[in-house]
Amino acid sequence: MKATLSPSLADDTPDRIRILVADDHVTVLEGLVAIIGRQPDMNVVAAAVNGREAVDLWRKHRPDVALLDLRMPLLDGVGAIEEIRPHDSGARIIILTTFDADADISKAIKAGARGYLLKDAPREELLACIRKVHAGQTSLSPELVTKLAAGLSSVPLTARERDVLTLLARGRSNKEIGGSLFISETTVKSHLRSIFTKLNVLSRTEAIAAASQRGLVKL
Template sequence: MNKPFSKSLADDGSEPIRILVADDHVTVLEGLVAIIGRQPDMSVVAGAVNGREAVDLWRQHRPDVALLDLRMPLLDGVSAIEEICRQDMGARIIILTTFDSDTDISKAIKAGARGYLLKDAPREELLSCIRKVHTGQTSLAPELVTKLAAGLSSIPLTTRERDVLTLLARGLSNKEIGGSLFISETTVKSHLRSIFTKLNVLSRTEAMAAASQRGLVKL
C-alpha cells in the first residue's frame, strides 16, 4: 500500500499530525487509514503491509507518529521499532495489536514504543493515544499497566530506590525528593531511570500504577 497520502492544513491552520500506519491485514490497514484520515488534525502519509516496508517508509517520510502492528511478515513490530530507533531515538511509535501478554508489552516498550494499544480499543482511545504520543507523552492503558506489573521479573528495588518511590507517590518533584533525601536532582533522575527499568514502565504515572500493583506503595 505504498502510495502517497496528503491533506491540507488542519482546521486551526496548523500542520496535521503526519502518521505512518503498518498492518499486514489490508482490511485493517484501510480501516485505520480511513478513521485517521477523517480527523482534521491528522494525515496518513504512508501505509505499509509488512515490517520491512514500514521501516523503509518511515525513513522516506519521517512521520510524526508511526502506528505499527506487532505481528507482521518480513520484520515484526518490535524489530521494526528497534531499526527505526537506531536511526532516531526520538521516534514516536505506537504498537496497535491483539496481543496483550506482559512479555509482548515489555518487549515493545524496551524497544522504544511510546504507546501500546489493543485493536479492540474504542476509536476515541486510538485517536487520543496518537495525540498524546505526538506531544511527547506515553500512552499505556491502565489495564495493560496492570497486566505488565503482574508479569514483572522479581528484580528488587534498592533501599534508596524505595525511598525515592515513596516520595514520588507523595507527589514530590525531583528537586523536592533530592532535598528530602539529601541527594542531587541528577542522582534522583538516575534512581528514577533505574526504577522505570525495573518496573518496565515509561513514566511516573505508570511507575505509580505498577508499584501500587506490586504493593510497593499505597496510593
Template sequence: MSMTSTDSTTKPGDRIGVLVADDHVTVLEGLAAIIGRQADMTVVGQAADGREAVELWLARRPDVTMLDMRMPVLDGIGAVEEIRRHDGAARIIMLTTFDTDTDIANAIKAGAKGFLLKDAPREDLLAAIRSVHAGETSIAGALLTKLASGISSEALTGRELDVLALLAQGKSNREIGANLFISETTVKSHLRSIFTKLNVLSRTEAVTVANRRGLVHL
C-alpha cells in the first residue's frame, strides 16, 4: 500500500501536526493546502482510506487527525476506534457531508473530539483544529442542537425501525404487513407510534425526518 505524506515526518518548531484522510483527492488536497498555509500548522500525512489513515497515524503520531466519516477499506468511525485503542487521548475531528443525528452521535461515541461538515467555512475548519489541539471539543452549535433534538426524542423499537425501512421503500400498509408477517392493523399501530416519536403527521414527513436522522437511507 502506498501512503502519501509530506516530505518530512518532523514538525517545524511548535506547529500543530495534522493528518488528513479523505477518499476524494480534491477534498484531500484542498484540506492539505489550507492547513499547510497556516503559520502554526503543518500537514504530516495524507491518507485516502481509513486503513491508510491508521497506519499513517501510527507512523507519524499527529497532534490532530481529520478523518472523513465515509471512506473505503475502513470507515471513519472504525479508524477512530482503532486509533483510540492505541491512544485513548488521540485528538480526532470527523469530517462529513452529512449531519444526521446518528452520524454525529456515532462520531462522538467513537471518541471524536470534533465534528465538521465538509462545506464549513475555512475559518471554522482551522478554529476546530486549534480547539481540539488545545484539548477542547469542537462541534458547531447547530449540530449540537440537532444532536440534542435526536437524543431527546423517544427511541424507536426494532419493529418500528423495520416498518419505517419498508415505509421508506414506498410500501403500502398491506405490503409492510406481508413483509413482516403482521396484520395491517398492527402496521397502523406501529405507524401511529412512529409518527408520535418522530413528531410528524404524515408518511412522507416520517421518511424525511428518519432520513435526516440517519434512521433510513434513501
C-alpha cells in the first residue's frame, strides 16, 4: 500500500522543517501528518507505510527530520536508520513507538536515532521533539533516559572528560571541543573513547543521554 499526501502537504515550503513520517498503521500515519501539517514551521514532504518505502522516500526527498515507527513490515525502524545513515551520517531521525523496552531503546540510539518518543506522548511533546532534533539536539524523555542508563559503569569521569562531555552535550564537534579546551582532535577522540567505556555506551547520543541521567550534564 502506498501512502499519499495532498498536494498542499507534499509541496516544499521555504523556512519550514521538512519531515518524512513512516508508520504501518494508516490511521496513526494520517493523524501524524495532520498534526504536523498544521504547524506553521513544519511541512510533511513524504509519508510511508513500511520501512522499505521510508528509506526510498528519504533518498528521494532528503527530509530535515524523519519520524519512523519502530516496528514496520519489510524493514523495521532500526533497519531503516542503518540504511539511511551511510548516505548521511548526520541524518536526524526520531523513533516513535509503543515499545519502551531497554533493548529497543538502546538499539535505536546505537543505530543513530536522535530522538525516541512513545506514541502516547502528548502532542506538544511530539512537536517539541521534532524541533529539538531539527536543531541538532538529542531528545529523549526522562523515563526513557532512566531505562537507557540502567547498569551504567560506576567508574568516575576525570575533570577533563567532564569538560569534553559537557561540550559534546552542547552539540560541539570534535574540532570545536578541541579548540575550546586547547587540545588536539586526537586527544578529544581519546577522551571520548574513555567516556564511552566508563558510561558503557557506543555512541555520542547514548553518552549524552546516559550522562544526563547521572547528572553529569543537563540537556
